[in-house]
Amino acid sequence: MPEVAKAPLRLATWNVNSLKIRLPQLLSWLHTRTVDIVCLQETKLTDESFPTQELEDAGYQCHFAGQKTYNGVAILLRTERLPAAEAVLTALPGSDDVQKRFLALSTADMRVVCAYFPNGQAVGSDKYRYKLQWIETLTQWLKGELARSERLALLGDFNIAPEARDVHDPLLWEGQVLCSEPEREGFRGLVALGLGDAFRLFEQPERSYTWWDYREQAFRRKMGLRIDHILLSPALSKICTACEIDVELRRLERPSDHAPVVATLAHGHGREAR
């Protein structure tokens, strides 16, 4: 049966490294790109200081889970396009984590999960063990969530470069944090739930990365890692028509060290025929 054509739905994830500093860039980006769902990490803002008014004025409904100084996540929903969020979760169930790294909500018959994975600091450290445990808890929760929601998207800063081609110098990074085998196993565990790496659904340029160190002119020298990802359940992978990294934001004055990743879905609310 014929289906009414709808404008594509665009989902994005961006580690802003301080929303206070990056708000002008975010507003300008939202103004020039059409993105419907925006997941942000490292807002570094308490909920009281979240720039709700500015973002509502820009046409977005705001959901956030923040804390002072570190971490902090948010999901922006384009009001004109999307119904109000439901079933909002501001903490990862099964975790007693005080760090604000997780936010989930439902809109347009879709479960959207925004995640800021722990960095891990160094292989073998306490923070590394915390990272692996956090990934395990997320994976277990997602397993149940996928049983309930056919249409699910996991977006965020995973702090994992899944494969050698996601690393500018695989030998230099071999076994290091962000690239170690246990972390990559964690990533593959998420994929094993049925989640597809939207970026790898398509042919991509070589040396595609989402993070470059502020030091050593790493961006200019293409010394990056692909650690920010959009993972889609099978029903969403099927309607995903594009996924790209918006490197232009890394070129700006006073940039975040991460660039956004944007995925396009062929239609928004339309259910797949059954």
Place this chain on the structure above:
DNA sequence: ATGGCATGACAATCATGA
């Protein structure tokens, strides 16, 4: 030599990031 930036908290450096 393990830093080099950047950010926030805080008031000279220090924790953290990746």
